[in-house]
Amino acid sequence: MSAAARNVGLTAGASSSRMVASAFRQPALARSSRALSSSSSNSSVNGPFKATTPSTSTTSTSPTPSNIDRLSWGKYLQLRRSRRLAGMVTTIPTTFLAGAAAGSYFLTLEIDPSNSIAGLDPIYINASLTLACTGLGWLTGPTVGTSIWALLHRKNAKQIAQKDHDFYEHIKRNRVDPTRQSVQNPVPDYYGEKIGSIKQYRQWLRDQAAFRRKAAHGLEQDA
Template sequence: MLRIVGLRMVPGVRGGLLVSRMLPRMCSAQNYTTNASEEPPLPWDTYLRLRKQRRMVGIVATIPTMLLTAVFSGSYFLTQEVEPGQMLFGIDPLFVNIGATLACVGAGWLIGPSIGNVAWSLFHRHKAAQIAQRDRQFYQHIRKMRADPSRQVMHNPVPDYYGEKIGSLHAYRQWLRDQVRFLHELTGI
């Protein structure tokens, strides 16, 4: 015997007893109002672990980008012929070429985290929507819970204003304690 429960058919149900017990689990209204392609949100500990991993990959990616830009810019700028009497911008050409090489290495240092984040995102494509949803929730919560930066001074800045170093629930709790401590130091309570 088949009975229709909501939009599902439950085989072998008699008298409705099983239906009343299984109804909250099987046929919640939320299942029918959401899209079938949506996945449940990521647990917070998993999200924070992935966030920490993404940050670490971005930091580690700076090393090869700095080395590559140093090698390529150095092989170009430092092999240029320099005439001893000719000045560039009123400076010795050797110093200009060294400065250009260092500027390229600095650009590699700035580009590294972006390249690392793109590489990390390629490996976690299947969770991109869930991570984006948690990112929005996380940053809204950080914005709500952080200390007021208008009261900071040079020797006492707001600790981890953007919550960049939060990588676990323990680190998040510590961040909350640091925010409260910062407020208490300012008010003297």
């Protein structure tokens, strides 16, 4: 074999090896070019911030309306009883403070017995004013107590207001007719003020039913 033939064979082998290598490199280059083009398009669309999708852990722990704690009837009735108790307790200090303040002012005034007011001795007028102020303190006690209670439970204010409305509808629908009361058969807790638990509410329903039976029995006797 001549030298020219050997050179031609070597040249053909080198060219074939280069073609095979380029064939293997082309898919890798195509993949890299596609990756670069996709990354550039994403960066042009999203800007400097990456588009994030909420993870499953975040969505599972996020509060939903079904997961929010709702005020149960048992809890509401307990809160209602504590609100009524707060109004009763604050009546004591407001009555005492109003009576003490009014007494320290009206009962220490200098009185001229010769100057009567509407034909009455001034001491009786001052004593009446002291009693009136004491009664005013007694009347404002529940308002002060419930206001303080509402301030302490303001986070549940909306739920309590809704429960108050629903509870009043229950009471209005199940209470008896007060026109059928008598001395022997008085109306049992017409406004349901003494209800402080589910058990007491059921007892209230039984009392209403007993009142209806007694009232119907009395009407039958009258007839």
